[in-house]
Each structure stands twice: as structure tokens, then as C-alpha cells.
Amino acid sequence: MELRQLEYFVAVAEERNFTRAAERVHISQSGVSAQIRQLERELGAELFDRSARTVTLTVAGKAALEPARAALAAARAVGQAVGEVTDLIRGRVTVGMVSGCTVTPLFDALASFRGAHPGVELSLLEDRSDRLAEAVRAGTLDLALIGAAAAVPEGLDALTLIDERLCVAVPAGHPLARRRRVTLRDACSHPLVCMPPGTGLRTVFDDACAAQGVRPPIALEASAPDAIADLAARGLGVAVLSDSMARHYGDRLTALPLDDITTPALLVLVWRSTHNPAVRELLRHCGQAFSGPADQGGPGPAAGSR
Missing domain, CATH: 3.40.190.10 (Periplasmic binding protein-like II)
Structure with a gap:
């Protein structure tokens, strides 16, 4: 049993996919599969159920996962301890x-x-x-x-x-661009372009909508601020961004703080x-x-x- 075999085993267990695990450990998928098979032969039990598209741990695999993680952590600790002593x-x-x-x-x-x-x-x-x-x-x-x-x-x-407040950003000529104050309900009277669920900005926005009983008309989602700004600049929706993000695109968009969202x-x-x-x-x-x-x-x- 080798540490690299344990590393590959943990990678497959966490990624639940041999291809992604191979990318994570920077070797070929066939190399990962071969090392896992060798480890299974040494242990005398299959560690993964490969019958479905998503790889899952067998009972033996579940039993082996935490000890394998502990062994890898112990090996790293050895190197770290020596490194600290030698200042390297x-x-x-x-x-x-x-x-x-x-x-x-x-x-x-x-x-x-x-x-x-x-x-x-x-x-x-x-x-x-x-x-x-x-x-x-x-x-x-x-x-x-x-x-x-x-x-x-x-x-x-x-x-x-x-630590910033939320803003909306709109192109010149948009009805909101002429407003001095913009509220959440004002913004939600137009199609929106925002981050996907699971991001911090989207969480702040969704929480505010839930607190006010507003159902946001989200037209488009994008992960990158540049994409959100480009979509808004083309009139496809009101961009929901942080203050610094919105002001960064001041040459194309007007940034308007959402007055009634104070959660940063x-x-x-x-x-x-x-x-x-x-x-x-x-x-x-x-x-x-x-x-x-x-x-x-x-x-x-x-x-x-x-």
C-alpha cells in the first residue's frame, strides 16, 4: 500500500468520478483506475461501486475513507514538522x-x-x-x-x-437611470441580471427579497461581473452588483445603491x-x-x- 494510492482513493471518493479525480491529482484516468485496482487487490475488497454513472463507496470503501485521510494528513505532518525545524x-x-x-x-x-x-x-x-x-x-x-x-x-x-452594499446598474436611457433613490421593489419591477445561487451577492439579494415578500424577476444569470455588466449594457436586464463592481462600469452603466438593503x-x-x-x-x-x-x-x- 502506497500513499499515492490512498491519495487517489480519497480523490475518487470526494469527486465521485474517476475523470475529475484524475484531473485533481494530475495523472491519467487509466493511471488512477490501475492504482485503485491494485489497492483493492491488496485490501481484498472493492472500494467503489462502479455500476452507476456516479461512483459511490462500498461498505469497505466507507470504512477505509477516514483512515486514508488520516494517513495522508499524518504524512503531511511529518514533512511539515521537519520543515519547521529546518526553516524550510x-x-x-x-x-x-x-x-x-x-x-x-x-x-x-x-x-x-x-x-x-x-x-x-x-x-x-x-x-x-x-x-x-x-x-x-x-x-x-x-x-x-x-x-x-x-x-x-x-x-x-x-x-x-x-464589505459593501448592493447596487443596481443600468445603461443611459433606462427608466431607473433618472431616479435619485432606488428600492428593491423599484429594481424588481424590471428584468434582472445577477449572480447565480450560492454566491454571496445572490444570497444577500435573495434574503432581502424574502424579507420584503418580493419575487425577483431574474431574467439572466452569470458568474462574472463583466458578463453581468455587458448584458445590462445591452438592455437585457438591470444588473445586481456590489458597489465597487457597479461603479467600475461607470463608462457604460449608472450605479444606483439599493436604499432599503443595508445587509452588506x-x-x-x-x-x-x-x-x-x-x-x-x-x-x-x-x-x-x-x-x-x-x-x-x-x-x-x-x-x-x-
């Missing part, structure tokens, strides 16, 4: 990021961290904020940049990077544990990267699909 940080850090994110300080932090610690393997994955938060809780991500509604997800440590949309870094020295160091680089732009008015507009 090694290992792996897996970072999650909301889809469509363009917060450049995060990229600056990753670049400076890689330059300072070339022995650490970095992985970067995109997904919706709710899924990223759950992955951090489960330990499959070390830290993630997510969008949140008003409060940080429970059970996670966090560093708030952006947050962009936060979240993590569960800093026992990993590489995670602690990356958090330090993130703090440095974000502190510079923050002194000049925040980390910048178009902060991704929060």
Missing part, C-alpha cells in the same frame, strides 16, 4: 476562489508566496462560494476566497477584505486551521498584499462572483 516550508496548499474572481491582490499574494517558498505545491480551484466554504470545512481546501452575506460562515476563521456583501478569506505552516505563511502574504491596496481605497473593483 514544504508541502501543499490548496486555495479556493470564487468563479470569475479578479481580485489581483490574491494573485499577488500567491506569486510572492511562491517566490518565497518554492518547495510548496500550490493548487487553485474555482467554484461557488457555498461549495468553497464547505470544502474548507471538510479539509479538502486549506483556505478560500469567498463571498458571504453579512456574516462569516460558521466554524471558519476569516479575514474580511471587502462580504468578500472574505476563510480557513479552518493554521496548523499547516504553509497556510500560516500564505495568510501572512495575503495580509500584506491586501493591506497595500486597502490604504488606497480597497482591493479594487470587479471582485468576482461573490
Whole structure:
């Protein structure tokens, strides 16, 4: 039994798909399948039920999953302990990021961290904020940049990077463009373009609609602020964005704060544990990267699909 076999086993169990697991561990699907088969022969039991389109764990597989995770964590801990003694940080850090994110300080932090610690393997994955938060809780991500509604997800440590109100954005000539005040009901009298469910901005918006008993006429959804702005600029709907996002497109759209939504949309870094020295160091680089732009008015507009 080899550690790489356990790594492949855990990857397939979590992804529930051999192809996605192979992409995650950066080898071919046939290589993953062969190693899993070898592991099953050594253990004398099948670990996966392959009869359906979605791979599921057998009873033996369920019994093996947590010990396999523990073995991999113990192996990483050995390397980390030696690295701390020798002042050389090694290992792996897996970072999650909301889809469509363009917060450049995060990229600056990753670049400076890689330059300072070339022995650490970095992985970067995109997904919706709710899924990223759950992955951090489960330990499959070390830290993630997510969008949140008003409060940080429970059970996670966090560093708030952006705290903004919701806005709508409309092109010149739109009926709302002439208004001085815009409420949620005003916005919902027109077709809307917004983020998909599971993002922080959408959660703030949906919660506000539920509180006021409003059913929003969502015409189109897009994960990237640029796409939402482009659709709104073409008259396909009123864009629902954060303040900095909406004002970023001021050459094409008029930004109008939603007066009766006071709950802020947050962009936060979240993590569960800093026992990993590489995670602690990356958090330090993130703090440095974000502190510079923050002194000049925040980390910048178009902060991704929060």
C-alpha cells in the first residue's frame, strides 16, 4: 500500500468520478483506475461501486475513507514538522476562489508566496462560494476566497477584505437611470441580471427579497461581473452588483445603491486551521498584499462572483 494510492482513493471518493479525480491529482484516468485496482487487490475488497454513472463507496470503501485521510494528513505532518525545524516550508496548499474572481491582490499574494517558498505545491480551484466554504470545512481546501452575506460562515476563521452594499446598474436611457433613490421593489419591477445561487451577492439579494415578500424577476444569470455588466449594457436586464463592481462600469452603466438593503456583501478569506505552516505563511502574504491596496481605497473593483 502506497500513499499515492490512498491519495487517489480519497480523490475518487470526494469527486465521485474517476475523470475529475484524475484531473485533481494530475495523472491519467487509466493511471488512477490501475492504482485503485491494485489497492483493492491488496485490501481484498472493492472500494467503489462502479455500476452507476456516479461512483459511490462500498461498505469497505466507507470504512477505509477516514483512515486514508488520516494517513495522508499524518504524512503531511511529518514533512511539515521537519520543515519547521529546518526553516524550510514544504508541502501543499490548496486555495479556493470564487468563479470569475479578479481580485489581483490574491494573485499577488500567491506569486510572492511562491517566490518565497518554492518547495510548496500550490493548487487553485474555482467554484461557488457555498461549495468553497464547505470544502474548507471538510479539509479538502486549506483556505478560500469567498463571498458571504453579512456574516462569516460558521466554524471558519476569516479575514474580511471587502464589505459593501448592493447596487443596481443600468445603461443611459433606462427608466431607473433618472431616479435619485432606488428600492428593491423599484429594481424588481424590471428584468434582472445577477449572480447565480450560492454566491454571496445572490444570497444577500435573495434574503432581502424574502424579507420584503418580493419575487425577483431574474431574467439572466452569470458568474462574472463583466458578463453581468455587458448584458445590462445591452438592455437585457438591470444588473445586481456590489458597489465597487457597479461603479467600475461607470463608462457604460449608472450605479444606483439599493436604499432599503443595508445587509452588506462580504468578500472574505476563510480557513479552518493554521496548523499547516504553509497556510500560516500564505495568510501572512495575503495580509500584506491586501493591506497595500486597502490604504488606497480597497482591493479594487470587479471582485468576482461573490
